[in-house]
Structure formats: C-alpha cells, structure tokens
Amino acid sequence: MRNSLNRFRxxxxxxxxxxxxxxxxxxxxxxxxxxxxxxxxAAGGKTIYLPLLFGSGSTVPSAxxxxxxxxxxxxxxxxxxxxxxxxxxxxSTPPPTEIPSNxxxxxxxxxxxxxxxxxxxIFWFGKVTSSExxxxxxxxYTDSELYVSANIIDRRxxxxxxxxxxxxxxxxxxxxxxxxxGNTGNKPSTHAYKFVAQMNAWESPxxxxxxxxxxxxxxxxxxxxxxxxxxxxxxxxxxxxxNDHGWVATFHIPFSxxxxxxxxxxxxxxxxxxxxxxxxxxxxxIPVKIWPETLVTDSPETWGQVYFGDPPAYTSPPxxxxxxxxxxxxxxxxxxxxxxxxxxxxxxxxxxxxxxxxEKNYMGEKQxxxxxxxxxxxxxxxxxxxxxFPLNSVPANKVIVSASLTMHQFGNAGQGWNPxxxxxxxxxxxxxxxxxxxxxxxxxxxxAEQDFGGAQADPLSTVPPWPGISVNWDxxxxxxxxxxxxxxxxxxxxxxxxxxxxxKYFYSSDADPEGRPTLxxxxxxx
Numbered sequence: 077m078r079n080s081l082n083r084f085r086x087x088x089x090x091x092x093x094x095x096x097x098x099x100x101x102x103x104x105x106x107x108x109x110x111x112x113x114x115x116x117x118a119a120g121g122k123t124i125y126l127p128l129l130f131g132s133g134s135t136v137p138s139a140x141x142x143x144x145x146x147x148x149x150x151x152x153x154x155x156x157x158x159x160x161x162x163x164x165x166x167x168s169t170p171p172p173t174e175i176p177s178n179x180x181x182x183x184x185x186x187x188x189x190x191x192x193x194x195x196x197x198i199f200w201f202g203k204v205t206s207s208e209x210x211x212x213x214x215x216x217y218t219d220s221e222l223y224v225s226a227n228i229i230d231r232r233x234x235x236x237x238x239x240x241x242x243x244x245x246x247x248x249x250x251x252x253x254x255x256x257x258g259n260t261g262n263k264p265s266t267h268a269y270k271f272v273a274q275m276n277a278w279e280s281p282x283x284x285x286x287x288x289x290x291x292x293x294x295x296x297x298x299x300x301x302x303x304x305x306x307x308x309x310x311x312x313x314x315x316x317x318x319n320d321h322g323w324v325a326t327f328h329i330p331f332s333x334x335x336x337x338x339x340x341x342x343x344x345x346x347x348x349x350x351x352x353x354x355x356x357x358x359x360x361x362i363p364v365k366i367w368p369e370t371l372v373t374d375s376p377e378t379w380g381q382v383y384f385g386d387p388p389a390y391t392s393p394p395x396x397x398x399x400x401x402x403x404x405x406x407x408x409x410x411x412x413x414x415x416x417x418x419x420x421x422x423x424x425x426x427x428x429x430x431x432x433x434x435e436k437n438y439m440g441e442k443q444x445x446x447x448x449x450x451x452x453x454x455x456x457x458x459x460x461x462x463x464x465f466p467l468n469s470v471p472a473n474k475v476i477v478s479a480s481l482t483m484h485q486f487g488n489a490g491q492g493w494n495p496x497x498x499x500x501x502x503x504x505x506x507x508x509x510x511x512x513x514x515x516x517x518x519x520x521x522x523x524a525e526q527d528f529g530g531a532q533a534d535p536l537s538t539v540p541p542w543p544g545i546s547v548n549w550d551x552x553x554x555x556x557x558x559x560x561x562x563x564x565x566x567x568x569x570x571x572x573x574x575x576x577x578x579x580k581y582f583y584s585s586d587a588d589p590e591g592r593p594t595l596x597x598x599x600x601x602x
Contacts (some may be wrong), residue, residue, distance in 0.1 A: 180259050181368040182381040182526035183347070185215040185222070187339065193223055195501045197527055198448075198572040199380075201367040202351060203519040204229050204434035204455075209322075209351045209365055210518075211250075212448065212458075214572050217384055219339050225326040226250050227452045231430055232355040233311055233320045235275045241287040241298070245352040246359055249274040250325040255291075255346030255376040256334055262375050264291025268346070269334065270373075273305035273325045277314055282306070295374060304328040310453035317356070319430070322452035340384050348379035369523070387528045390552035395475040395600025403465050403595040405585035410466060414585045414593065415516040416444040418459035421489075421581055429456050434519040442587040446502055446533075447489065447579035448571045457489070457579060462511060462521060465565040465595045467558060474599040479555035481567070483582045484544035484591045488535045490577025497535040497577040503527045504549045506557070507566035524568055528553055533580040543591035544583065555597060565595065 183197040193216045202210035210229045217223060228250070235247050245251065255261070255268040264270075268291035276285045282305060290299035305327055311320025331339060350373065351365040368380040405412035416438045418424075424433045433456060438444070445459040463481075470476075481504070490497030505524035531549045551567065558565045571578060583591035 177381055177526065178259070180379070180381045181523060182344075182383060183213075183215050184383045184385065184387050184527055185217050186386055187341070187384070188216050188218060190218050192574060193225070193572075194574050196223070196225075196572045197382075198503065198570065199367060199524060200570075201349075201369070201523060202229075202365040204430070205519070206231055206430040207355065207362065209353050210434075211349075211351055211365070211367075212572070213349060213367070214450070215382060217339055220330060220332070222254075222329040222331070222382075223327070224252055224329070225324060225450075226349065226351075227322065227324050227450060227455075228351060229322040229452060229455050230353065231319055232317070233275060233309055233314050233323055234354040234356070235277070235285070235314060237279075237315070239274060239276070239284050244272045244274040244285065244287055245350075247274050247352070247354045248323065249352040251350040251352065251373075252327050252329075253346070253348035253350075253371075253373065253376075253379060254329070254334075254382075255379065256336075256340070256343075257346070257376075258344050259346035259376055259379045259381050262377055263294055264296060264374055264376060265293060266291055268376055269299070269301060269329075270296055271301075271303055271305070271327055271329065273307065273327060275307045275309060275314075275323050275325065277309070302330060302333040310451070315357070322455065324450070324452055343384050345382050345384075346376045346379040347382040348373070348376075367523075387526075387553075390478070390550070390556065392477045392552070392556075393475050393602065395477055395602060398477055398598055398600040401470050401597045401599065403467075403469060403597065404589070404592050406589060406592070408469065410469060412463065412465055412585050412593065412595075413513040414444075414461065414463040415439060415511070415513050415521075416441060416459055416461050416584070417516060417518040417521045419445070419447070419457045420459060421445045421579070423454075423457040427456075435517050437515060437517050439514050439516075440586055442584055443486070443581055444584045445489075445579045445581055446500075446569050446571060448573050449576055449578050450574040451576065454576065459579065460518075460521065461569045461582070462507075462516060463567050463569075463585070463593055464511075465567075467555070467563075467565055467597070470559060470597055470599055473602070474559075475602045476552065476556035476559050477598040477600050478550070478552045479565075479595060479597045481549040481551050482594045482596070483547050483549075484593075485533055485536070485547050485580055485582050486540060486544040486591075487581040488533075488577070489579030489581075490535065493577055495575070498573070498575045499535065500533045500571050500573050500578050500580050501530045502533050502547070502549075502569055502571045502580065503530040504551060504554075505568045505570065506554045507568055510566070522566075522568070524570075535580075543588070547582075551595070555595070 183199045185197045196214035196216040200212045204210045212227045214225045252271045257267045270289040272287045274285040286305045288299045288301040289296040309323035312318040348371045349367045353362045370378045372378040427433045444461050447459045505527045507522050508525045509522035533547050555565050585592050
C-alpha cells in the first residue's frame with residue numbers, strides 16, 4: 077500500500093506542476109472572492125504567504141445535474157492505477173499487522189516533504205446545523221513539524237478584534253491537544269501540550285490570536301512553546317448576522333519546540349481537538365464539539381491517537397488449502413447494506429444547507445459520490461460512503477489470507493472546468509459502531525475508528541462500458557480483525573483531497589448486480 081501511495085503522490089504532484097497549479101490560490105479558480113495575502117513565520121524561519129478569504133463574493137457551489145461520467149482530464153497525465161497488493165504468507169510468526177490502539181480512535185499521519193498536503197490522514201467530527209459546527213481534520217508531518225488543519229463548517233463567523241490570550245475560546249477557535257507519551261495518564265504531564273488558535277480576518281501579527289499551554293502534572297500552565305497557526309475563512313462577512321460557509325485553522329508544531337531532535341517516525345501520540353463556536357455579539361453559550369467523543373481535556377487517557385507513518389501492511393499467518401468467498405449484495409442471499417451521506421452527486425441540490433443537508437438520507441440510491449476538498453465554501457458537495465459486509469459466509473476457524481473491496485467507478489465531478497479534475501486517493505476506514513441504512517445521514521453517521529489504506533481513482537475521459545472501471549482497496553487487515561472478533565466488516569470511504577472537483581462516482585449495492593461493491597476474501601486452514 078505504501079508503494080502505491082508514494083507512486084500516487086509523485087504522479088499527482090507532477091500533474092499539478094504540469095497544469096501550473098503552484099499555490100493554493102489557483103486551486104480555487106473561478107469561485108474565490110477578493111484575495112489578499114498575509115505572511116507568517118513557520119518553523120525554520122520560512123515565510124509562507126497565505127490566501128486571506130473575505131468579502132461578499134463567495135458563493136455556495138452550484139448544484140450540477142446527474143453526472144454523465146465524462147471528464148476533461150488528460151489521461152496521459154494521470155498516474156497509473158496499481159492493483160491491490162497481494163499479502164504474502166510467512167513461514168514463521170508474522171510481525172504485527174495492526175498497531176494496538178487500546179480501543180482509541182486514531183489517525184495515521186503520513187510523512188511528506190512540505191508544501192501542500194494533498195494526501196494527509198483525516199478524521200472528522202461534529203454536525204452541520206444552523207447552530208452546530210463540523211470539521212474535517214487533515215494530519216501529516218515533515219522532517220521538522222507536525223501539520224494539523226481543521227476545515228470547519230460554521231454558519232456564523234465571529235472573532236475578537238482586540239484579542240486576549242485568556243479568552244481566545246470565547247470566539248470561533250480550535251484547541252489542539254497533544255501528548256508525546258501517548259493517550260495515557262489522567263492528568264496532563266509536562267509532555268502534554270495545548271495549542272489554541274482563534275479565527276481572525278487579516279490582521280497581524282497572527283500570534284495575537286493564538287496561545288500555547290503545557291501540562292504541569294495537575295493542569296495547564298501558559299507556555300512559550302513555539303508554534304505557528306493560520307486562519308482563512310469563507311463567507312459574506314465577519315462579526316455579523318449573515319450566513320457564512322466556514323473557516324480553516326491550521327497548526328504547524330515544530331518538533332524542536334517539543335524537545336525532539338527529529339520526526340518521531342513510528343511513534344503514537346495522544347491527540348484531541350475541541351471546536352469552540354460563537355454565533356452572535358453577546359456570546360450566547362454554544363456547546364463545544366470534541367474529538368474523540370470520550371475526550372476530557374485534562375485527562376490524556378481519554379484522547380485519541382496519532383500514529384506517525386503509514387498504516388502497516390497486512391501479513392497473513394501461515395495457511396494451507398486456500399479458498400475464496402465472494403460477498404456481494406444479493407449473491408447467495410447475502411444482504412450488504414450501504415449508504416451515502418452528504419451532498420450526493422448534486423451538491424445537495426434542493427436542500428437547505430443548514431436545516432436539511434446534514435439530515436438527508438439516500439437509501440436506495442444506485443449511484444454514490446465520494447468527495448472532499450479543502451475549500452470549505454464547497455462543503456455542500458462533500459460526500460462519504462458507508463458499507464457493511466457480513467462475514468458469516470466465511471467458514472469458522474480459518475485464517476484470513478487477504479481481502480479486497482472492489483467498486484465500479486462510472487464518472488467524476490469537474491466536467492469542462494479549468495483546472496480539470498485530478499486523481500483522488502480514496503481512503504478506507506474501519507468502524508466500531510453499527511448504523512441503520514434507512515436513517516443514516518451526515519449528522520448521525522458513525523465516526524471512523526482509524527484509516528488503514530487507500531486506492532487511487534482517476535478522472536475518466538470517456539464514459540466506460542458497464543459496469544465501469546474497477547477500483548480495488550486492500551482491506552485484509554480490517555477483514556481479519558472483524559472476522560476474529562465475530563463481527564461484520566464495517567467500512568467508510570472518504571478522501572482528504574484538496575483540489576476542486578474531486579468527486580468520484582461509483583455504483584452502490586442497489587445497482588444491477590455486476591456493478592455492486594464486492595468483497596473477495598481468500599482464506600485457508602491454519
């Protein structure tokens with residue numbers, strides 16, 4: 077999986093360079109309001125110029141008609157899709173195929189070389205309503221820093237024009253919690269840190285809207301721990317009663333600020349996040365949103381985890397007499413439930429974005445969309461896909477050699493746009509919680525347990541013949557774990573794509589049989 081992801085990264089960067097996409101601003105071509113830039117200091121003394129998004133020119137993306145499956149990307153520039161790797165058996169005791177998480181939610185942070193993080197780890201939490209916030213959080217790291225970026229959907233944007241470090245969270249703000257000892261301890265030790273970033277418009281120095289704290293064994297002390305934050309926003313205006321789209325808070329945490337000499341490859345840290353929301357001048361109290369849902373801010377053992385590196389590849393235990401079980405909705409009487417949440421293929425056309433979008437259920441849809449991007453103004457187009465495969469057709473007391481999920485792509489977003497659509501790295505996540513196909517929606521869908529792999533989906537230049545282009549995900553580790561626990565395989569697919577028009581369209585379990593998502597499990601005797 078790691079080699080496939082690395083090839084995808086290199087090919088995507090080559091494509092972006094060829095098309096002249098050299099900064100975040102060009103990714104928003106065609107829908108930005110007025111743009112200015114603000115320079116901020118980053119780790120290592122670099123200066124980064126950031127787009128500051130403001131004014132009344134931002135728009136909710138126009139819904140598009142049901143896709144035809146035709147896109148305008150040049151196929152020679154897209155990376156070659158690689159087949160799902162086949163796990164190898166080992167004649168001796170295999171290494172762990174999963175790093176224990178102690179039941180905590182986890183995000184796997186990939187290492188990257190700096191610049192825009194096009195393929196970061198991602199987690200999400202919150203709700204989309206008129207009075208609640210939701211966030212996608214992208215995570216990655218370089219040789220020198222941890223990068224965490226929260227894209228927040230928020231109807232009303234308020235910040236303090238005369239900020240006080242002691243009251244940053246009384247406005248729209250994000251608190252990031254880190255513990256370099258892992259998610260351990262019932263009090264914040266000196267290895268625990270809290271970083272707060274409030275939104276602001278364009279003013280400098282940006283440091284007036286941020287603060288750092290360090291644990292002292294019982295609570296938190298204000299700290300001089302060095303870090304950089306950035307804030308951008310999308311909407312009609314700040315500190316007023318007009319509807320906006322949301323904002324982005326980005327943290328750059330130098331490893332040297334935490335007493336480290338280099339990147340903590342392979343380490344597990346404790347991680348948590350709180351969204352603070354203000355929607356009016358009076359500061360009417362609004363409950364915070366937290367990740368994970370168990371988070372107690374002063375108790376690191378209740379936090380989630382961040383793992384520094386790609387998820388480990390699955391290694392099958394030794395086996396013999398291998399056989400294959402194919403699982404698909406309707407095949408041999410099996411029911412495979414699935415569901416899409418978000419904007420579908422039409423960016424939520426016809427829905428009120430604040431009262432209906434987050435509650436929309438798509439049961440019975442034959443076509444689904446998987447889409448994300450980092451321009452928070454386009455959030456009505458975001459879509460995730462949930463699917464559950466029962467594993468009781470795999471005989472008991474067997475060894476899982478491998479498992480692959482196949483879905484059939486028939487189209488993508490972005491037809492006729494410049495820049496054209498880009499390849500996507502669609503990630504697959506495990507779920508701990510069950511869900512109901514008839515009631516599933518964006519606001520009640522289960523949170524991901526952790527990401528464990530992904531697959532490349534290219535934009536299509538022509539309409540493919542039925543049943544479409546096969547895209548394959550290696551889900552061996554997740555299937556083996558679910559099988560060992562006597563549970564169905566519960567998955568969710570989403571991406572951390574940054575560019576516009578990232579939506580990739582697939583057939584669901586309600587489509588004709590040949591196009592339905594299929595799980596193929598190879599198993600053997602121990």
